[in-house]
């Protein structure tokens with residue numbers, strides 16, 4: 245079985261149409277039906293893997309010219325020079341890209357599109373994603389062993405809703421750089437869930453709430469292995485009244501690992517009636533684990549609600565005692581609490597995209613394995 | 618199951634190097650219901666936590682035996698598996714772990730590896746207990762105690778007791794925070810469980826109010842003051858305390874007022890460069 249098929253099966257995504265970017269670029273448009281072992285992949289008459297274009301279920305995909313360097317430069321996360329040093333590796337943000345435009349129109353249900361990226365891609369991947377008014381979609385980006393950057397340029401038109409899930413496939417260790425920008429229109433909503441249980445990663449998100457009633461909720465579950473580092477940099481700008489944002493990040497860090505959640509909630513003057521919440525927490529499982537949580541709020545308007553919390557802590561002794569007093573061994577209690585630290589994000593992902601129940605169950609299982617050391 | 622017995626002999630212990638219990642003697646046998654009363658800060662929860670093995674409490678002397686085994690030498694989880702249960706005054710909240718998942722793990726912790734309880738029998742037992750306690754049916758699928766109201770937390774402790782079937786159960790202020798109906802429901806459930814299990818379970822209730830004893834009738838009422846058992850009686854003693862307060866006992870026992878209030882003031886001073 246090819247790795248990509250293993251991944252799809254593990255995540256319970258093998259019956260769903262998806263995009264697959266491999267060492268050849270966009271190498272296949274995976275068919276709706278699971279390939280039967282005799283004939284291999286069934287042909288999909290609506291999609292042409294040679295031109296990389298596709299029309300189906302409210303969705304259209306076409307190749308576009310690589311964006312200009314100035315456009316790509318916008319994906320440079322803030323303070324990038326400093327981060328280059330900290331991360332001790334180059335962040336190739338103005339590199340060559342293979343670019344595609346994806347449009348999703350309303351079809352009366354949530355379009356569920358997995359996007360797999362695996363293998364050494366020939367260039368960075370740039371996806372320009374538009375959800376037309378009233379469209380609803382869940383885009384689940386699964387990355388396996390692949391290191392080239394990923395750029396997502398997202399435009400959510402009025403009253404559309406995007407669930408963006410970013411899953412680093414457990415068991416495939418590789419550095420990952422993902423940077424996305426999202427403009428959220430009137431009454432539209434972006435919900436983002438990121439789950440990374442293995443690899444070093446740098447993820448940057450810049451969300452612009454541009455229409456009244458626009459909403460962004462972002463959640464991250466990070467399990468940082470020894471000697472790995474995971475950084476999440478999230479900025480949400482409230483540019484108009486009555487916009488809502490909520491960042492919720494939980495990370496677990498092993499010995500000598502490093503984790504960072506930097507959240508910036510910006511409410512500009514005039515964006516009254518807006519709400520911005522942030523909650524970023526790390527659980528350090530060893531004294532050598534390092535973590536930083538910066539929940540920053542920059543507010544230039546009076547009539548708003550905002551709250552932020554950030555913490556880096558150790559296992560709660562009272563919680564451990566409570567579980568042990570019910571007969572769980574210290575190790576069991578430890579594992580349960582550690583897993584529980586990440587589960588709320590997985591559970592929430594499952595609530596937002598019911599079609600991902602199997603994916604969530606798989607990730608939960610991996611978390612349990614990781615914490616029962 | 619044989620009749621369990623918890624024997625506490627001259628137990629003294631301290632927290633933060635301050636002695637709180639100065640020699641407690643108490644024996645609880647299966648089939649008996651004991652009640653501990655006493656003013657705030659006299660060491661009731663300290664006794665409960667020490668018996669359960671909370672790491673903040675140091676034993677300075679004395680013994681606690683569960684069925685002739687040295688309880689104090691066991692790690693916390695072993696005490697639980699030997700049949701000790703503590704419904705806590707302030708149960709911890711644990712995010713991400715559903716109540717149901719936790720309960721099943723806890724039940725299985727007491728069972729041998731080849732007799733683990735399956736999902737369906739477990740759900741059945743759980744649902745029945747939830748119904749008997751008239752709890753919100755969504756509570757088992759919520760995270761353990763997270764965002765539970767005070768009363769919901771207390772009921773959840775009793776839910777665990779019902780499923781874990783302990784040999785000796787200590788219920789620390791299980792009545793505080795309960796509304797009138799919840800008090801009746803919890804009281805009746807505890808009594809019913811005590812009757813059903815007969816000599817297989819002994820109960821030690823810590824409470825401030827006589828009203829719980831309208832539903833759970835005690836065999837013994839003990840009063841702890843200044844870290845000692847100063848009086849043992851029956852239900853009438855609880856009624857008298859409800860009427861008259863603790864002052865008469867304090868005088869009879871020749872005790873000063875609780876030093877609890879004085880201590881923090883002294884602590885404040887101790888930090889000053891005098």
Ligand SMILES: Nc1ncnc2c1ncn2[C@@H]1O[C@H](COP(=O)(O)OP(=O)(O)OP(=O)(O)O)[C@@H](O)[C@H]1O
Pocket residue numbers: 632633637655656657658659660661662663664673706877
């Ligand atoms: N973990 C702790 N750290 C510091 N002091 C403690 C701790 N636990 C108990 N104490 C102190 O020990 C004394 C006895 O407390 P305990 O909780 O046992 O009282 P209690 O009898 O249960 O009171 P209440 O009726 O208010 O529940 C108090 O002075 C309390 O402040």
Ligand SMILES: [Mg+2]
Pocket residue numbers: 661662663706789790
């Ligand atoms: Mg107490």
